[in-house]
Amino acid sequence: MTSLIDIKKASKIIKSGGNTFKLLDTIDLQVEEGEFISLMGPSGSGKSTLLNCIGMLDGFTSGAYHFLNESVVKMREKNRVKLYKEYIGFVFQAYHLIDELTVEENIETPLLYKKVKSSERKALVADMLDRFNIVGKKNLFPEQLSGGQQQLVGVARALIGSPKLILADEPTGNLNSNQSKEIMALFAQLNKEGVTIIQATHSEENASYGSRIVNLLDGKIVKS
Structure with a gap:
């Protein structure tokens, strides 16, 4: 197995109104390619912050973070963005779809960032629509869809750019139990196909889909 993520003694500190808050406290975490990890812990334990730092939407304030053996901490912003767009797909609880774009256009967005040619984009989007049984929904807008x-x-x-890593933050938080099972079964299938997945979840049932559970409390990993 190849090491995808190697985090050593990483902390995240923010200052607010003269006070200092430690959101993450000396985190050590190694993730191999092909793992499916569930981050668990109460609200405020640091799950989302850790996901955002792994996904380079935010940064650790101290410590070391290597992604595919490259030091993210020492990397220029431009190179970090490139790495994130190349290798990481995000799935959010609040969906974060763009209201003004159709289903088809929303799915296509990451390919525009990657400057994929139009004909190739169309083919990849058609594949995704087919795979997820949403061909009939391609011209609808997000507000016309169920959760x-x-x-x-x-x-x-998140998948269309063939990422090595999917980061999912409470991916079923707004869904009913049948929809939740459908999304989790999909993640399990993707993981079987070789995609590394890290999800933050409150749900024991969702966590059980993972190959490893990492528990957080007050910004620290308490057991993994």
Whole structure:
């Protein structure tokens, strides 16, 4: 197995109104390619912050973070953005679809960032629509979809760039139990196909889909 993520003694500190808050406290975490990890812990334990730092949407304030053996901490912003767009797909609880774009256009967005040619984009989007059984929804806007359908579009969008890593923050938080099972079964299938997945979840059931559970409390990893 190849090491995808190597985090050593990483902390995240913020200052607010003269006070200092430690959101993450000396985190050590190694993730191999092909793992499916569930981050668990109460609200405020640091799950989302850790996901955002792994996904380079935010940064650790101290410590070391290597992604595919490259030091993220020492990297220029431009190179970090490139790495994130190349290798990481995000799935959010609140879907984060773009209201003004159709399903088809939402799924296509990451390919525009990557400057993929138009004909290739169309073919990849058609594949995704087909894979997720949403061909009939391609011209609809997010508000015309159910929560489960919106999350499927979110997953399709995260996957279209063939990422090595999917980061999912409470991916079923707004879904009913059947929709949740459908999304989790999809993650399990993707993981079987070789995609590394790290999800933050409150749900024991969702966590059980993972190959490893990492528990957080007050910004520290308490057991993994």
